[in-house]
Amino acid sequence: MSDVPDADGGLSPLPGTTPSEMFPVLTSAQQARILAHGQRRTVKKDEIVVELNAHVTKVFVVVSGQLHILQVSNNQEHDVAICNAGMFTGELNVLLGRRGLVRIRAAEKSELIEIEREALQALVETDSELSDIFLRAYILRRLELIAREVGDIVLIGSGHSLDTLRIKEFLTRNYQPYSYIDLERDAQVQEMLDRFSLSIDDLPVLICRGTAVLRNPSNEEITGCLGFNEGIDQAHVRDLIIVGAGPAGLAAAVYAASEGLNVLVLESNAPGGQAGASSKIENYLGFPTGISGHELAGRAYAQAQKFGAEMLIAKDAKGLACARRPYAVLIGDGQHIPARTVVIASGAQYRRLRLENLSKFEGAGIYYGATHLEAQLCDGEEVIVVGGGNSAGQAAVFLAQTTRRVYVLVRSDGLAATMSRYLIRRIEETPNIELRSNTEVVVLDGNDHLERVTWRNNQSGQTELHNIAHLFSMTGAVPNSAWLGGCVACDEVGFIKTGLDLTTEDLAKAKWPLKRPPYLLETSLPGVFAVGDIRGGNLKRVASAVGEGSIAVSFVHQVLAE
Numbered sequence: 001m002s003d004v005p006d007a008d009g010g011l012s013p014l015p016g017t018t019p020s021e022m023f024p025v026l027t028s029a030q031q032a033r034i035l036a037h038g039q040r041r042t043v044k045k046d047e048i049v050v051e052l053n054a055h056v057t058k059v060f061v062v063v064s065g066q067l068h069i070l071q072v073s074n075n076q077e078h079d080v081a082i083c084n085a086g087m088f089t090g091e092l093n094v095l096l097g098r099r100g101l102v103r104i105r106a107a108e109k110s111e112l113i114e115i116e117r118e119a120l121q122a123l124v125e126t127d128s129e130l131s132d133i134f135l136r137a138y139i140l141r142r143l144e145l146i147a148r149e150v151g152d153i154v155l156i157g158s159g160h161s162l163d164t165l166r167i168k169e170f171l172t173r174n175y176q177p178y179s180y181i182d183l184e185r186d187a188q189v190q191e192m193l194d195r196f197s198l199s200i201d202d203l204p205v206l207i208c209r210g211t212a213v214l215r216n217p218s219n220e221e222i223t224g225c226l227g228f229n230e231g232i233d234q235a236h237v238r239d240l241i242i243v244g245a246g247p248a249g250l251a252a253a254v255y256a257a258s259e260g261l262n263v264l265v266l267e268s269n270a271p272g273g274q275a276g277a278s279s280k281i282e283n284y285l286g287f288p289t290g291i292s293g294h295e296l297a298g299r300a301y302a303q304a305q306k307f308g309a310e311m312l313i314a315k316d317a318k319g320l321a322c323a324r325r326p327y328a329v330l331i332g333d334g335q336h337i338p339a340r341t342v343v344i345a346s347g348a349q350y351r352r353l354r355l356e357n358l359s360k361f362e363g364a365g366i367y368y369g370a371t372h373l374e375a376q377l378c379d380g381e382e383v384i385v386v387g388g389g390n391s392a393g394q395a396a397v398f399l400a401q402t403t404r405r406v407y408v409l410v411r412s413d414g415l416a417a418t419m420s421r422y423l424i425r426r427i428e429e430t431p432n433i434e435l436r437s438n439t440e441v442v443v444l445d446g447n448d449h450l451e452r453v454t455w456r457n458n459q460s461g462q463t464e465l466h467n468i469a470h471l472f473s474m475t476g477a478v479p480n481s482a483w484l485g486g487c488v489a490c491d492e493v494g495f496i497k498t499g500l501d502l503t504t505e506d507l508a509k510a511k512w513p514l515k516r517p518p519y520l521l522e523t524s525l526p527g528v529f530a531v532g533d534i535r536g537g538n539l540k541r542v543a544s545a546v547g548e549g550s551i552a553v554s555f556v557h558q559v560l561a562e
């Protein structure tokens with residue numbers, strides 16, 4: 001990629017995109033529609049219209065003149081892109097209401113249309129032509145910034161550290177551009193450590209906004225430093241709080257916000273849920289060549305923001321105050337956020353293998369997702385995938401592309417009862433995937449990182465020791481419902497009961513107060529719904545999670561009208 005902005009405004013774009021998609025030129029009719037929601041402004045040569053790290057509250061359309069989009073590091077400005085006449089500023093941060101990653105400076109005296117973020121949001125909700133143009137440009141620009149590592153976030157860590165992997169995943173899944181310096185591979189490390197008076201023991205370290213130095217920060221601390229949750233009022237009563245931003249929660253957010261409800265989403269980690277850990281979802285309607293969970297979640301996240309849904313990231317729902325009206329969701333720091341209705345979309349979590357020293361190797365050889373981040377760590381090596389479901393099948397097929405050999409270990413006789421036919425066929429047709437049935441892992445061994453794995457064939461009793469340093473654990477999931485503290489009726493394993501699955505006894509026990517029975521997807525608490533993987537009887541698919549999230553919103557309207 002060239003580092004010199006071209007005359008079309010953008011840098012050489014990502015493969016498959018064109019500069020005109022990333023930096024489209026608005027027609028005079030389109031500019032007039034924007035002006036109706038904004039105002040004209042003249043800026044002098046060298047005037048800064050957007051400062052690095054300031055909250056992005058405005059967007060500018062260049063009527064005449066030129067704006068330079070600049071990356072700033074060590075007080076030096078470098079061109080990222082140029083906005084010529086007809087082009088507009090901004091990227092995903094405008095919709096997310098977050099701090100800017102770049103500085104924008106007038107290259108010459110320029111005539112601009114200035115539009116406030118809220119006015120732009122209102123405009124794109126009603127003007128579908130401009131909505132498409134802005135949304136496409138903003139998503140492409142963010143991808144470009146990520147590809148170029150633009151921004152002032154630097155992570156220094158090690159490929160063998162669980163916390164480094166956690167932070168990388170958190171930043172990646174929140175679409176935050178960052179630069180990564182690997183302790184073991186990069187000569188720059190010592191220089192960076194010296195500059196910020198750090199020792200190797202402090203790693204992983206996140207240098208945030210060029211100055212703040214966070215030593216092994218929690219996801220919540222990173223969120224605080226990057227200002228992800230700033231400006232979200234936690235006091236006023238929402239029409240709807242959605243707990244969880246997996247496919248079910250994001251679908252509920254898109255439908256609720258687009259239908260005018262005041263909606264807040266709480267997400268304990270990053271948008272995308274389990275689907276975000278999927279390298280390629282091939283059975284979701286409308287994507288014949290498949291789509292990565294990360295990309296699907298990114299689109300849904302931008303869509304929810306476009307309609308004005310608010311989202312608190314790295315914020316756990318700790319409980320539900322279910323005896324009061326309106327309800328209130330308790331969050332980490334003891335605060336309550338009140339809401340008239342609640343959609344529980346907190347999904348499920350991976351089952352962990354019962355092995356003595358498992359936690360020692362989690363992130364240091366044991367992984368629960370198979371995305372390109374993990375694939376990079378085991379390039380050209382032998383790996384193990386444990387599990388016989390679709391997620392295990394996908395992981396095996398994906399990893400087989402870049403690793404030497406993939407052993408798939410299942411305790412059952414084979415895959416037929418648990419995996420989709422198309423994945424079984426792929427596994428059979430991939431020469432470097434080896435299926436071992438009736439087999440389970442019995443010993444993990446290594447120092448700082450997994451080095452050796454022993455497995456046993458439960459029919460023959462024979463054990464095998466392999467020098468394998470990467471094991472992908474894909475053995476199903478348990479529901480994330482403990483935080484509800486018994487507020488809603490659940491089945492014996494913790495999945496939430498809804499609608500017709502609630503028995504007369506369940507409702508009597510829960511003191512169901514209404515004459516009407518619970519709606520479809522409604523729990524034993526009126527106005528509290530459960531959707532997606534957390535719900536008993538759900539099919540554990542992206543499509544069913546999305547479907548349920550959207551259906552629940554129609555019942556939310558009915559409850560609000562009662």
Ligand SMILES: Cc1cc2nc3c(=O)[nH]c(=O)nc-3n(C[C@H](O)[C@H](O)[C@H](O)COP(=O)(O)OP(=O)(O)OC[C@H]3O[C@@H](n4cnc5c(N)ncnc54)[C@H](O)[C@@H]3O)c2cc1C
Nearest residue numbers: 244246247248268273274275317347348532533540541542
């Ligand atoms: C590797 C993998 C591959 C898959 N591939 C496919 C596929 O190809 N096709 C398919 O149809 N399905 C696939 N699935 C299944 C699919 O991803 C799930 O069915 C789907 O993600 C369920 O969506 P959900 O929103 O209900 O829950 P989840 O995706 O589990 O999302 C729940 C969200 O809630 C958050 N959360 C949990 N507790 C709290 C709390 N207390 N407070 C706030 N937030 C909380 C979590 O962080 C998470 O983001 C796959 C799953 C995995 C793991």
